[in-house]
Amino acid sequence: MTVQSQSQLQSESSSTAAIYFAILGIVTTAFGLADLLVTAGGAEFVYGTAILEIPNDIFRGGWGGLVVLSAGLFYLSGAKNIGEIHQFAKVAMGSILIWIMAGSDIFAMITESIPGGEDGSWFNTLDGFLAMYAPPYAPAVLLLPFSLVVLYYIYHRD
Amino acid sequence: MTLSLEERWTLIDKISRETVTFGKYEHTLKDAIGELTVKPLTGIPVAIAIMYGFWSAFGSFAGTLMTDGFFVKLFDGYWLPWLQGAFPGQGSWLYSIMVDAGGLGGSEFVLSDTCFEAFGVLTSGIFVAIGVVLPAISIFYLMLALLEDVGYMPRLAVLLDTVLHRVGLHGYAIVPTILSLGCNVPGVAATRILETKKQRFIMMTLLAIFIPCGAQIGIMDKVVPALMGWILLYLIIGYFIFGYILNKVVPGKAPEFLIDVPPYRKPLMRNITKKIWGRITGFFKVALPFVMLGCAIVNVLYLLGVIQWLGDVLAPIFVGWFGVPKETAGPLVAAFLRKDLAVAQLSVINMTDYQRITAVVLVTIYFPCVATFAMMLKEGWKELIAAIGVLIIVVFTYGGLIHLIGIILGVAE
Amino acid sequence: MGHPNVGKSVFFNRLTGANVTESNYPGTTVDYTKGWMKIEGEDVELVDVPGTFSLDPKDKAEDVAVAMLHETRDVKVISVIDASKIERGLYLALEIIEEGYPVVIALNMWDVAWDKNIRIDARKLEQILGVPVVPTTAISGEGIKELVSRLKDIQPVEVDDIIANAGGLT
Ligand SMILES: Nc1nc2c(ncn2[C@@H]2O[C@H](COP(=O)(O)OP(=O)(O)OP(=O)(O)O)[C@@H](O)[C@H]2O)c(=O)[nH]1
Ligand SMILES: [Mg+2]
Numbered sequence: 001m002t003v004q005s006q007s008q009l010q011s012e013s014s015s016t017a018a019i020y021f022a023i024l025g026i027v028t029t030a031f032g033l034a035d036l037l038v039t040a041g042g043a044e045f046v047y048g049t050a051i052l053e054i055p056n057d058i059f060r061g062g063w064g065g066l067v068v069l070s071a072g073l074f075y076l077s078g079a080k081n082i083g084e085i086h087q088f089a090k091v092a093m094g095s096i097l098i099w100i101m102a103g104s105d106i107f108a109m110i111t112e113s114i115p116g117g118e119d120g121s122w123f124n125t126l127d128g129f130l131a132m133y134a135p136p137y138a139p140a141v142l143l144l145p146f147s148l149v150v151l152y153y154i155y156h157r158d
Numbered sequence: 159m160t161l162s163l164e165e166r167w168t169l170i171d172k173i174s175r176e177t178v179t180f181g182k183y184e185h186t187l188k189d190a191i192g193e194l195t196v197k198p199l200t201g202i203p204v205a206i207a208i209m210y211g212f213w214s215a216f217g218s219f220a221g222t223l224m225t226d227g228f229f230v231k232l233f234d235g236y237w238l239p240w241l242q243g244a245f246p247g248q249g250s251w252l253y254s255i256m257v258d259a260g261g262l263g264g265s266e267f268v269l270s271d272t273c274f275e276a277f278g279v280l281t282s283g284i285f286v287a288i289g290v291v292l293p294a295i296s297i298f299y300l301m302l303a304l305l306e307d308v309g310y311m312p313r314l315a316v317l318l319d320t321v322l323h324r325v326g327l328h329g330y331a332i333v334p335t336i337l338s339l340g341c342n343v344p345g346v347a348a349t350r351i352l353e354t355k356k357q358r359f360i361m362m363t364l365l366a367i368f369i370p371c372g373a374q375i376g377i378m379d380k381v382v383p384a385l386m387g388w389i390l391l392y393l394i395i396g397y398f399i400f401g402y403i404l405n406k407v408v409p410g411k412a413p414e415f416l417i418d419v420p421p422y423r424k425p426l427m428r429n430i431t432k433k434i435w436g437r438i439t440g441f442f443k444v445a446l447p448f449v450m451l452g453c454a455i456v457n458v459l460y461l462l463g464v465i466q467w468l469g470d471v472l473a474p475i476f477v478g479w480f481g482v483p484k485e486t487a488g489p490l491v492a493a494f495l496r497k498d499l500a501v502a503q504l505s506v507i508n509m510t511d512y513q514r515i516t517a518v519v520l521v522t523i524y525f526p527c528v529a530t531f532a533m534m535l536k537e538g539w540k541e542l543i544a545a546i547g548v549l550i551i552v553v554f555t556y557g558g559l560i561h562l563i564g565i566i567l568g569v570a571e
Numbered sequence: 572m573g574h575p576n577v578g579k580s581v582f583f584n585r586l587t588g589a590n591v592t593e594s595n596y597p598g599t600t601v602d603y604t605k606g607w608m609k610i611e612g613e614d615v616e617l618v619d620v621p622g623t624f625s626l627d628p629k630d631k632a633e634d635v636a637v638a639m640l641h642e643t644r645d646v647k648v649i650s651v652i653d654a655s656k657i658e659r660g661l662y663l664a665l666e667i668i669e670e671g672y673p674v675v676i677a678l679n680m681w682d683v684a685w686d687k688n689i690r691i692d693a694r695k696l697e698q699i700l701g702v703p704v705v706p707t708t709a710i711s712g713e714g715i716k717e718l719v720s721r722l723k724d725i726q727p728v729e730v731d732d733i734i735a736n737a738g739g740l741t
Pocket of ligand 2: 579580581592593599600620621622
C-alpha cells in the first residue's frame with residue numbers, strides 16, 4: 001500500500017500532537033519503570049498526599065509495570081512524524097495498553113467495593129463502597145484521562 | 159468436464175477482470191494496528207497486556223466478587239450449617255457421603271467448618287461446582303468469546319509461529335491450546351485443523367497432559383493463589399519440553415501452512431451472549447453431574463477404605479518418587495472424573511507449599527478427565543492408547559523431575 | 572461450502588435457527604451440523620460444514636466437508652465466497668460447478684468489500700457463470716431472503732459454457 005495517499009493530519013495540530021504524546025510517553029515510561037523498581041524493591045510506594053500508589057506484587061507491579069512501560073515506549077516511538085498512519089497506530093496502541101491496564105484496575109476496585117467483606121453483611125455499606133474509589137490510584141488509572149486524548153485524533157484524522 | 163489448475167486460474171482471472179474493480183484502498187488505522195499486533199517487537203507487549211487483562215478480570219470477577227464476596231459466605235455461613243442440622247443421621251454412611259464426612263479417616267466425628275473440608279456431595283460438590291467453578295468459567299468464556307470474535311487468535315498464532323515450530327507445531331496450534339484453557343474437549347476437536355497425523359497427535363497429547371481447563375484454573379486460583387505462578391510455569395515448561403521431545407520421536411511430517419489472518423471485527427453482542435449461554439447450560443448438563451458423581455465415588459471409596467489402602471500401596475511412589483503425601487491418592491482418583499474437584503480436595507491435605515505445587519501439577523498432567531478421554535477416543539483409539547503411553551511416561555519423569563528440582567532448591571526432601 | 576471464516580456458520584444459524592459457533596478465526600467449525608429450514612412451506616435439510624480451500628482436502632476438517640459433498644450427490648450447494656477475496660473463492664466454486672453440482676453463489680462480506688472499495692458486478696458475474704450470484708451480508712441478514720428465493724431454480728452448468736461466456740481461455 002502506498003503511504004503518500006494517506007490523509008495527513010494538519011501540520012500544526014500534528015506538531016501539537018507530537019509534543020503532547022512525547023511528554024505523555026516520557027511520563028508513562030517513568031511510571032512503568034517506577035512500577036518495576038518498586039516491585040523489585042518489595043515495599044509498596046504511596047506518594048505524598050496519597051494520589052499515586054504503586055503496587056508491589058509480581059502480578060500488578062511486575063507484569064503490569066511491564067505493560068505500562070511498553071505503553072510509554074509505544075507513545076515515544078510513535079510521537080515522531082505522528083501524521084503518518086503507522087506512527088499514529090503506535091500511539092493508539094499505547095493508549096489501548098493503558099486502557100487495558102486501567103480497565104483491569106478499575107474493574108478490580110469495583111469488584112472489591114460491592115461485597116460486604118468477611119464478617120460484614122452481604123453488601124458493602126455506602127461509605128465503604130465509596131471509600132474504595134478514593135485515591136491513591138495505580139499509575140494506569142492516573143494516566144487514563146491523558147490517554148483518552150488519542151480518541152480526539154482518531155476521530156479528527158479525516 | 160474438469161479443468162486443470164492453470165486453466166481454472168486463467169478462467170478466474172478473466173472473469174474477475176470483467177466483473178471486479180479494485181478501487182484505491184487506503185491503509186486504515188485498523189490495518190496498521192493489526193500489523194503491530196503480529197510483529198514480535200510490538201506484538202509481544204500487546205500479548206502480555208491482553209493476558210494481564212484476561213487474568214486480572216478473571217481474578218476480580220470470579221475470585222474477589224463472586225466466590226470470596228458472596229459464595230463462601232453463603233455456603234460456609236448458611237448452607238453448610240443448615241444442612242448439617244437438617245440432614246438426618248449424622249455419622250451414618252449416607253450423611254458422610256452427602257453432607258459431611260466429619261474429618262474423614264479420623265476416629266472421631268467432628269463437624270466441618272467449611273465446604274472444602276466437608277467433602278459431601280451436597281456441600282463440597284455443590285460449592286465447588288456453583289460457588290467456584292461456575293463464576294470462573296462464566297468470566298472465562300466471556301473473555302474467550304471476545305478474543306475469538308475480535309479476531310485476535312489468528313494474530314497470536316502468527317506471533318507465536320516461530321516459537322511453536324520449535325516443538326514441531328504450527329503457530330495455529332495456539333488456537334486449540336487456548337480453547338483447551340476453557341475446556342479440553344473443544345480443544346481436542348480443534349486439532350482437526352492441523353494437517354498431519356503427527357501434528358494432531360502431538361497437539362492432542364500436549365493438550366490432554368499440560369493444559370488445565372477453566373474450571374481447574376478457577377479452583378486453583380481459589381485454593382492456591384500464591385502458588386499459581388509456579389504451577390503455570392511448570393506446566394508451560396513441560397508443554398515445550400515434551401513437545402520438543404515428541405516432535406523428535408514421533409514419525410511423520412510437520413508441514414507449513416500460511417495462517418489466514420482475518421480483519422479485526424467488532425464483536426456482536428448477540429453472538430457473545432449466545433456463546434456464553436450455550437457454555438453455561440452445557441456446564442449444568444455435563445459438569446455438574448460429574449462433580450457430584452465424583453464426590454460420591456471418592457467418598458464411598460474412602461468409607462470402604464480403598465483410598466487409604468491405595469495410599470499405603472502407592473506410598474513409595476507418592477512419597478519417594480514425587481515427594482507428596484500419600485493422602486494425595488484420594489484426589490487423584492477424583493481427578494479422573496473432575497479435576498476441579500481433585501484440586502479442591504488437595505487443598506485440605508496438610509503439606510508444604512512445594513508439595514502442593516507438585517501435587518497440583520500432578521493432578522493436572524496425570525490423566526485427562528472422562529469427557530476429554532471420550533473425545534480423544536472419538537479421534538482414534540490408536541492415538542488414544544499412544545497418548546496414554548506418553549502420559550504415563552510424562553507423569554513419572556516430569557513428576558520426578560519436579561521433585562528433584564525441589565530437592566536441589568532445598569524446598570523438598 | 573466455502574473457505575474458512577467466510578460466514579458459513581452465520582448463514583446456517585440464520586437459516587435454520589441453530590446454534591453453531593461463529594467466531595472470527597478460520598477453523599471454527601470442524602464437524603458438520605445438520606439442520607432444517609423452510610423454503611416455501613417445504614422442509615429442506617441444510618448442512619453446515621467446515622471451511623475448505625479446495626476439493627482436495629488438506630486436513631481432517633476439510634476432509635469432513637469434502638466427504639459430505641461427495642457422499643450426497645443429490646444436493647444443491649450454497650457456495651459462500653468472501654467478496655473481498657473473490658478470486659480464491661471462485662476457485663472452490665468452480666471446482667464444485669465442474670463436478671456437476673447445482674450451485675448458488677453468496678457473495679458474502681459485501682459490506683467489507685464495499686469498505687475496501689472493491690466493486691463487483693454481480694449481475695455480470697451471474698451471466699458469465701450461469702448460476703445465481705447474490706451479494707449478502709450475513710451478519711445483518713442482507714441478501715439472505717433473495718438467496719433463499721433463488722435456491723429452488725438452480726441447475727448444474729457446463730464449465731464449457733462458462734469459458735465461452737468469459738471469452739475463451741486465452
Ligand atoms: N462484516 C461482516 N462479517 C461477517 C459477515 N458474515 C460473517 N461475518 C463474520 O465473520 C466471522 C466468521 O463467520 P463464521 O460463520 O464463523 O465463518 P465460517 O465460514 O463458518 O468459518 P469456519 O467454520 O472457520 O469455516 C464471524 O466473526 C462473523 O461475525 C458479513 O457479511 N460481514
Ligand atoms: Mg463455521
